[in-house]
Amino acid sequence: MQDYKLPAGLRDNFGPQATQKESVRHYLTGLFQRHHYTLIETSLLEYRDVFGPYELQAESLYRILEADGQDLVLRPDLTLPIARFLATTNVSLPTSFAYVGEQFRRNRQLTGLYNQSTQAGIELVGFQSRRAELECLTVISELNRDLFNGRLLVELGQARLADLVLADLPASERQKEAIKAALFNKNVPDYEAAIAPFKRERHYPFLAEWTWLFGKADVVEKMLAPLRVNPAAREAMQEVLDLAKLVAQLGDQELLVDFSTAAPQASPG
Secondary structure, eight states: OOOOOOOTTOOOOOTHHHHHHHHHHHHHHHHHHHTTOEEOOOOSEEEGGGGTTSOOOGGGSOEEEOTTSOEEEEOSOSHHHHHHHHHTSOOOSSEEEEEEEEEEOOOOTTSOOOSEEEEEEEEEESSOHHHHHHHHHHHHHHHHHHHHTTOOEEEEOOTTHHHHHHTTSOOOHHHHHHHHHHHHTTOHHHHHHHHGGGTTSTTHHHHHHGGGOEESHHHHHHHHTTOOOOHHHHHHHHHHHHHHHHHHTTSSOEEEEETTOOOSSOOOO
16 A cells, blocks of 8 residues: 655644544633634635735645635635635624634744644724724633643733834834834844934834833833824833733733734734
8 A cells, every 4th residue: 555644744634643633623612612702613715815915935835726826825824714704704893703614834944833724713893993902812811721821921022012113213124124023022132233324313212121021011011102103103002011910900810011022913004
């Protein structure tokens, strides 16, 4: 019999591993239904353009060429297919979805990472932002208590913060992208070199401390207090800090704030 093998990075689940995975899936489905989310299961295959907002390299995708020449991919994420679903149906808003499903994304070889993983999540669409954030964090707190015995670490950030901070910096787009790349990659030498041309700018003290604005919310708030930054960025960071204080009231939930993380997808235009 021919020696069949799985493609690199993929896996079969069998026996105790499959049983444990099914148990977690069952728990999550029950949790989502208790919170009155609508379960959704999207297609494994999507048009490549659905994932345009994600900055994914072509080599990280499993691609299939349709008979008509259009590019299909095995979904590398489950969030944007829901956006595609909403754009092509007449579902009334506001609404909330929950999902558990497989995603496929190629990782570099020899990293020890699988290219196939299971993603679970909730999507609250059309709700006021603060309500949606608190709802998500309440669900996370419940999951943390039930499955992780309080060991899960929650990290809060602001997806648009980098663009808000750099909006009034007299820098070219290339310079701004270099600052963001070094910041998001936690590459301090490159970051210091990228902000060096702006030492005479009034917001330079903030730029100089930006890479260190992470940790417990009260510590970050004290670090931020004497630093000058434009009002829009200040307001965005204060919203995160206020949210962190509310989350602290949910119970034993370990939480950090990080103001130097990248958004998982491009901001809307």
